[in-house]
Amino acid sequence: MAAPVVAAPARFAWFEYRGTDGPPAASGQYRNPILAGFYPDPSITRVGSDFYLVNSTFSWFPGIPVFHSRDLVHWRQIGNAIDRPGQLDFKSLAISRGVFAPDIAHHDGRFFIVNTCVDCGGNFVITATDPAGPWSDPAWLPTVEGIDPGLFFDDDGSAWLVNNREPVGGSKYAGHRAIWIEGFDPKTLKMRGNPRMIVDGGVDPSKKPIWIEGPHIYKKNGAYFLVAAEGGTSVNHSQVVLRADTVTGPYVPAPAGINPILTQRDLPADRPDPVSAAGHAGLVDLPDGGWWSVFLGTRPYAADFYNIGRETFLLPVDWSGTWPISLPRGTAVPRLAPVPPLPPAPGAPPTTGTFTARDDFDGPGLGREWMSMRAPNHRLGGGDLLLEPTSTGIGDFGRPAFVARRQQHSNAVATTEIRFTPGEGQAAGLAALQNDEFFLTVAVTRQGGRPLVRVARRAGASDPRDGVTIGAVPLAAAGPVQLRITARGGRYDFAYRSGKDWVDVARDVDATNLSTARAGGFVGTMIGPFAVGR
Structure with a gap:
């Protein structure tokens, strides 16, 4: 019998967020929301x-x-x-x-x-x-x-x-x-x-x-x-x-x-x-x-x-x-x-409008925009974000290995690069999460001894804690894998790339489970890297 695969930490080399919200404001104007x-x-x-x-x-x-x-x-x-x-x-x-x-x-x-x-x-x-x-x-x-x-x-x-x-x-x-x-x-x-x-x-x-x-x-x-x-x-x-x-x-x-x-x-x-x-x-x-x-x-x-x-x-x-x-x-x-009658003071990172934000995880700590569920559970090392695949997942009302930044646009793209060799049932990738019971994920995982890229959706407490599979494709190549979530209002697309071209895993997914109307509560969607082990 083959020895079980034991996962090392998931290593995320970088994360990029791009959001679209029209052309820049004209001179003398500001854009709402600020x-x-x-x-x-x-x-x-x-x-x-x-x-x-x-x-x-x-x-x-x-x-x-x-x-x-x-x-x-x-x-x-x-x-x-x-x-x-x-x-x-x-x-x-x-x-x-x-x-x-x-x-x-x-x-x-x-x-x-x-x-x-x-x-x-x-x-x-x-x-x-x-x-x-x-x-x-x-x-x-x-x-x-x-x-x-x-x-x-x-x-x-x-x-x-x-x-x-x-x-x-x-x-x-x-x-x-x-x-x-x-x-x-x-x-x-x-x-x-x-x-x-x-x-x-x-x-x-x-x-x-x-x-x-x-x-x-x-x-x-x-x-x-x-x-x-x-x-x-x-x-x-x-x-x-x-x-x-x-x-x-x-x-x-x-x-x-x-x-x-x-x-x-x-x-x-x-x-x-x-x-x-x-x-x-x-x-x-x-x-x-x-x-x-x-x-x-x-x-x-x-x-x-x-x-x-x-x-x-x-x-x-x-x-x-x-x-x-x-x-x-x-x-x-x-x-x-x-604009208000005040001297203009530009120079801060954009907080509205069309912009791109990238984190290469090469600093002493995460930027102030990153947050975790209830308490931090991550570390930085070797220019990477390191997440240990512990038994606590993002659907467990605990403190999972998950760091996220706000989705700030209805039309947005979040991308990351990950190195991860999962054990059976373990997973690491990107999550778009409203709360523990309402989220979407795209992740590298192993099921039945085979490495996969899996897309899952959770839309309530009756769904499995790691969501319902809505798309999965075999992952043949070793080495780094890029994962991507594309948001288009209430529809999201999920893809991966281990070579030259992007491969769709699931398209036109119903993402209204991430809306306040479906998920309830007072928060907004957070997107970022996660890891979990079962």
Whole structure:
């Protein structure tokens, strides 16, 4: 009997991502979204001429990317606020649990991020003197219930935390939530107590509004403005505003003709090139006194189908009147728009539009754009990315040997080169993954003693953990193999090359299993190398 083949680590020599999204923006214009792909729940702050922005990452690690810009258009990731496994333990959480809706603020020379680790500790605050990091270990806020905390520092030095909690007396219908305010001590990082409900349900309780969340307070002309998302994160998403004379309220909503100050829900569903689900905005003032907002939105390729997740968009805020308005009612989010009145500051790697990104794995570590499921499980060596084919796969709600970057375009190509001699049932290749139960893979594997290139699809918990085979071809040649995933909206193609020509393994595969409409949750598709052994 032949001895079993024992796999060495899968060695990935390089990875290349190419995405297409039309011609470059003309001079004096910027392209929406400003952060393409899975960059939801943006929060922004300004310190002098510098802008800093953070996003949700849920159970991906490292978590909470920190971006810097000086013109609101070109953004460079300078760090990850959660970059040490000891800060948070995502355990075996579903990918759409973990860190929700961070808020970044700056006060008295220190940066603060308040956040919720859902099912992994609750609400917490971390701090840093340099936004690039290192950020502190979490200071937990055990008395703060709910999600989506936001910090506000008033002119008198007082600090306040606002967030989404249960209403007084409990929820009276599905999605019934409330906004609360409570004093916060920025020196001890503890709550001062005596929380107070300031919004019950939403701007019009008679209509039973749902999911009031993501609150922020801003002060202008002596008045306090509370802006928050309302309507849920799908097509009915919106942004609303209320005003008070004191920070603790009472808060009065803007008139019906004003609210919502941002939404796309009243536009025709069949409009061309739509942006949908707009909301969860953060506002920031410019040195010249103007205001702008960052917010999340989606770009469906059909109906409400999108694979790349919720993205970060940018718009000016019209505050010429009493209330801030991001978009007049019935106006579509522009895909191209005039740049903010700031000195242009290009030079950062592209985060939107048509671009190519390549990693040759020849540095001391992976770039900041790479993430893993729940915790890292990889190493670099000899100019390669090395993944050990352990028994934990990408469908096992664990910590697999998988590193991935965001799919940032509906039309994209991901390619890699791999050296791998698999043992029976072991596999290594590329995965396009929405979560543990919804993914597509193309991989070098061994089945029945024969090396193969296999394409698999998982579309729910009832499918095998490594997916259902939808294409397989024998792999005859030894040596390096290139693997390719081509995304075309809701259809993906898979191919390999071990010689001169590409060979199709599966074409026109239904990839709607990677859409939020099918997979659920709050994330977007991540693409990258993986390895697994059974």
